Every structure is written in structure tokens, then in C-alpha cells.
Amino acid sequence: MAQTLSVSPRQPGALPTIKDALEVADDDAVITIAPGTYNETVLLQGRRLSLVAGGEPGSVIITSETPGQATITCRDSQITLQGLTVRAGDAPAVASMRGRLRIRQCEASARFAAAISVSDGAVIEATEVRVTGGQYGILIEDSGGSLDRCEIRDVGEDGLIVRLGADPTIRDTVITGSGYRGVYVYQGARPTLEHCEVAESGDIGIAIAHQSAPTLRSCQIVGAGGVGITVGRGCRGLIEGCTVEKCAAPGIQVDEGAAPQIVEARGGTVGPRSVDAKPDGAGQQDPERVERLLAQLDAMVGLAGVKEEVRALIDEIQVNEWRRDAGLAVGAVSHHLIFTGAPGTGKTTVARIYGELLKALGVLPGGKFKEVARRDLVGQYIGHTAEKTNAVFEEALGGVLFIDEAYTLSRSSGGGADFGREAIDTLVKLMEDHRDAIAVIVAGYTGEMLEFLDANAGLASRFAKTLEFANYSPDELVLIVNRIAHGDDYLLAAGLDDALREWFGQVERDQNFGNAREARRLLESMRKAQSGRLRKLGRVPDRDDLRTLVLDDLLGATR
Incomplete structure (x- = not known):
């Protein structure tokens, strides 16, 4: 009969910590953990045992902030986790290398890593597991097993990553709200996805790359910011009975040199083709995506002041939208910003997130991000600069125009006639004429940006706010x-x-x-x-x- 151990810091006769229980547990032992929060790092090396919540699923929380170390590490082990909530910081919540991991009715999250990482030939059997928040959802590399009725929700980047020849089977699983790709299959991976839903990913729904050959059966890809499914050069596999809705066109993109078999939902086999899809409508608000983007901003290192300023801007925009819906007066609001600070402090990344936030709020229809510098705006002869600046501006309409090192426009090139100021004058007029259709963000060193703003009397008034990006500690x-x-x-x-x-x-x-x-x-x-x-x-x-x-x-x- 299997040994049973109880963990509770309050129950007489129970072991006070999980670590204490592991020290005395025999093989095949069942360790029952009383409800509560346990700040422990659990290392399981060559073990065979079960960790089970003593109450309802989610009543036991195991959390650790040990840098670079998973909260629960299973190496060369046969481990069952049931009913636990596991949280981590900059490492996975649960990591399994070699061996077998059975994880049932658990929740997992990691702020700056994959919530669950399976590697080195391990086998995972996950049932009704929920991953929420953090940087990545579940990572499976060089491993196999199954995910059944799982949920991956609101991660900052890729929801499910399958790579290095991994071949798991994923059934009846929902992956929604991924900041980048919903599912990323690459490096020769061969997973099977059946009856899965991939919804509201920031970019591609399911991306297949690097000689991979997955099987996708009866999956639904909905509301991706990019294409529903992409199949890269050299990839194969089967896409059968899948539907793509409200994604960018084409719904399914097959690159030259790719050879997947694509079978219609009704069973008719066809060659590589595109499935038309409707893009998201402009002007529609997406509150859930706003919160995901703000969480992505919060996950950036440092920048406390910048994050506070961006949140204040978003709050103002949201309240104005509510006032407009209520029939109340709303004043004119500029979305143009100035970013000042040294290089490498995240100005471009924040600008991208800001553009996506404006799109999610229904303020900008496209959310496109176009980054330019002086050479993209300034011409070589009279009239050429206005032409180039107008073309760049029109291309960015509906999104963000990000001008890096903008102060160079106000400096003479030293070669006779200089057209940088002509570019500034053209921008000032365009920014006023199209204030509701674009966000112009100018960036550069703090001192030099003051020089830039003095180049045109009306320039400073076009910008809503200046955000200062401090050096990292x-x-x-x-x-x-x-x-x-x-x-x-x-x-x-x-x-x-x-x-x-x-x-x-x-x-x-x-x-x-x-x-x-x-x-x-x-x-x-x-x-x-x-x-x-x-x-x-x-x-x-x-x-x-x-x-x-x-x-x-x-x-x-x-x-």
C-alpha cells in the first residue's frame, strides 16, 4: 500500500513543509497538502510520487521567486501533480526534464518564462490544466505526451510552443489572448491538434516553420491579429476540417516550398490555398485586449514613470469614449507623444504597445507601426522633402508613425541647402489635419529634443505629453x-x-x-x-x- 503523508503548518502530526515531506517520502508516496500558500522551491530528482491538494482544486498555492529556478522541477522522475496552483517569477512554474509528468486540474503561471516547460524527452499528461498570464504558456521541446481539455489564456507572447521534434497530442484545448502567436510549431516538430480553439492572438493564430509537419484536425482559429495559419517553406503536415474566422487575409498562408495537405471540412482534398477571412472592424473596442496590452507593458523591466503616464493616457481615452457613448461633450485630444531618453530604454517597444492600445480602444483603425528616421523624410532637392514626408505619413495613417532621433531634422547637414526643417513644417500641418487618424511619436535624447521643438513655433503644441525614459539601474x-x-x-x-x-x-x-x-x-x-x-x-x-x-x-x- 502506498505511503500517504500530510503537509500542513497548522495540523498536529502533519509535516510543516513540502520539503520536509519529500525528505521522508518513499517511492510511490502520496503527499497530501492542506489548503494554503507555500513559499517553497520543490526539486524532484529521480523521484516517483504524487503531490495532491488536500482541498478543492486551486486551494493549494505553491510559489517561488528563486532566480532562474522553476517552482517545481521534475528531473528523471515520475510525478503526479493534482489540484495545485503553481506560480513563478523568471523561470517556469513547472519544469519537467526526462521522465513523466502527470498534471491534473492544476493552474500555472510564470511572469517571465513559460508557465510549464517540458524538455529532454520527457512525457507530459496534462488534463484540465489552466495557464494564465505571464510571458509564455506551455513549452514542449524534444518531448511528447498529451494535453487534454486545457486552457492557455492571456499570455504576453506565444501561447503554446512546440519545437525540436516534439510530437505531443493536444485535444479540446483553448488558447486565447496570446500577445503574439497562439501556437508556434517549429524546428521539425510534429504535434497533433484536434478540436482546439485558438482565439484573439496578437499576430498569427498557428505558425508552422522550420521543417515541421503538424496535424491540425477540426480546429478553429478566430480573431487573430495576423493570418490564421501560416505554413513556412519546407513544412508539411495535414490541415483537415479547420475553420478560420475574423483573421487577416489570407486566412491560411502557404509559403513557396511548403507542401501541407489541406482537406476541406466536408472531406474534399485540395492543394495549398488561401481561405478568405474578414479583418477586424475599425472603431470596435476590445477591453480584454486593452488589459492584456497593459499587462505586457507592466511586464517590461523598469520604466515605472512611463508606465504610469501611458496608463493615464489610456484612462483618459477610455473615459472620453464612454462620454461620447453617453452623448456628452468630448474635447479634442491629441495622441501625439514625445519620448526622451538614452538609447536602449524601450522607447520603440512602448511606442508599439501604445499603437496597439489605441487600436484596441477603437481610436486607430489599423494599429500599424511605421518607424522612420531623417533619411526617410528628407529629400535632395526643392519639393522632394514634402513629397517624401507626405508619402510616409499617408502610409502610416491609421496607426503609429515613430520618428527616431527626430532632433536630426532640426540640424543642418552642412552641405548647403538643408531640407530637414521643411520636413518638420510638413509634419506640423499633417499632424493637425489628421489628428484623429494617426499617432506621431518623436524620440531622441532629452536635450536635443528641446532643440527640435524650437524648430517650428507650432510643433510643441501638437504633442499631448512628453515621456522621459530613464537609464536602467x-x-x-x-x-x-x-x-x-x-x-x-x-x-x-x-x-x-x-x-x-x-x-x-x-x-x-x-x-x-x-x-x-x-x-x-x-x-x-x-x-x-x-x-x-x-x-x-x-x-x-x-x-x-x-x-x-x-x-x-x-x-x-x-x-
């Missing part, structure tokens, strides 16, 4: 390095965070300091240093060697 830069590394399948060795923090603390942070770009450049240099170190090992490095960056790599990068 050393702690924030370390977090950025960790996020970039994690996204590229790298890990930072113990103690490396402290060394990075010390390095960023001593770097001169003038207006040329690159912030996030500096963090990315440093990480790239560390990768190069790691490559040199691994080449000298005298053996083929294992998976951990390839993924882990150590102090010597930082020293090599900064020497």
Missing part, C-alpha cells in the same frame, strides 16, 4: 541579461548575477550608454568567451556546459 540590467539569456536557452551560473551587477554599477552611464543594447552586447561577448572556453575543454561539452555561462565568460567579455 544595475539591478534592472541584470534582469534584462537574465531574460535575454533565458530566451536563447542559456543559464547564468551561481554568483554571476552579483558580478554583472558590479560591472554595470561601474560602467559610465552618459547619454551614449546603450542600456538594454549594452546588456545584449555584453551577453553576446560572454557567449563568444564561452565558445573559446569550451573549445579548450579537451572533450565534447555536455548540454549543461553548452547552456551555462560562468564568471570566466564575463571576465573574458570585459577584459
